[in-house]
Amino acid sequence: MICLLLSIEAQSQVITLDSVLTIIDKQNPMLQEYDNKVKALNTYAEGAKSWMAPMVGAGTFMTPYPNQMLMDERDKGAWMFSVEQDIPNPSKLNANKNYLASKASVEIQNRSTQFNQLRSEAKAMYYQWLVAEQKLIILRENEQIMELMLKLARIRYPYNQGSLGNIYKAEGRLSEVQNMILMTDGDIEESSFRLKSLMNVPVQTKIMIDTTTQIKFEPNQIIYDTAALTAQRSDIKQIDKTIEVMRLNQQLQRYQARPDFKIRFDHMQPIGKMPTQFTAMAMVSIPIAPWSSKMYKTEVKGMQYDIEAMKKGRQAILIETRGMLAGMASQLARMKQQLENYDTKIIPALKKNYQTLMLAYEENREQLPIVIDSWEALNMAQMEYIEKNQDYLNMIVSYEKELER
Secondary structure, X not given: OHHHHHHHHHOOEEEOHHHHHXXXXXXXXXXXXXHHHHHHHHHHHHOOOOOOOOEEEEEEEXXXXXXXXXXXXXXXXXXXXXXXXXXXXHHHXXXXXXXXXXXHHHHHHHHHHHHHHHXXXXXXXXXXXXXXXXXXXXXXXXXXXXXXXXXXXXXXXXXXXXXXXXXXXXXXXXXXXXXXXXXXXXXXXXXXXXHHHHHOOOOOOOEEEOOOOOOOOOOOHHHHOHHHHHHHOHHHHHHHHHHHHHHHHHHHHHHHHOOOEEXXXXXXEEOOOOOOEEEEEEEEOOOOOHHHHHHHHHHHHHXXXXXXXXHHHHHHHHHHHHHHHHHHHHHHHHHHHHHHHHHHHHHHHHHHHHHHHHHHHXXXXXXXXXXXXXXXXXXXXXXXXXXXXXXXXXXXXXXXXXXOO
């Protein structure tokens, strides 16, 4: 990874989409935030079985106020030293540890959801750049065509074989093409900066995409398998993990019905001539008392309602996702057919029409406006093809985002 970043910084090196996604996974601060959250929750879970600190104390015991009449040595009181320790129920400690440890799994799925969002954004920018490069090739070819038409028009004008209006029209079309080239260069720069931002690399780093990238799409049959779709989507897994966290929290609340313990030892050192004394006590809580049990019982009941609500939400997401993916797959099939029609029928026919008229113009058998009209029809079809191809790739990105691929 370090070598790749250094090589990218050194020169404008071609970087594949897989490399972009790998760098985002390692370098993006949004994902690093979740990594630290997971580490924090795991660290919290390590201390979940700790006991409360022991309590120690010192003071006087049964010491009379000043100026009181003492009847016996024992009336002088004693110095008292105490040690006290709470002993939590082991089952509560284990349940608390399991509950805290389970929280990390939710953050892991949240990270996967965030990475899916960033991955989709990176793919969209990469494909936008790829389409812009293809568009740039077409525009530069069109620029050469218009420069040739303008040159021929200027050569023929002195011989009364063309009008001044033809020259101005050709100049106008050439300027339009050059403006489109500038706009496309701007789109490429925007995609470059946004990709570098996602990868968290310096702005001055020079990158170049792999223009030979081939995007292939085949509908995935996973959309008809609810279990497979559940295993694929991190938001569904996040709901499952959250439900598991709540069940462990329920278990922790149920264990509140189990008693806790406490031990205490007091040592009395008499001030007068009396024997030393001590007090040793063991205590146990009674959490099943009606005035204290209501708290954890209502917590358990309320959490069960939350779990049922999340199950319904999970089911709604699956139903919506299946319908959305099926609709996208159908739309992608139609868009693919449209692109094939442009590629095999519409653009070749318009190109032949333009080439025929251009040949006739070169042989002085056709007028320049007719040739420009045929070129405009070809150029419009090519731009429509580029736009539809961009829409097609964006739809693929959306489809794969829903599938988290």
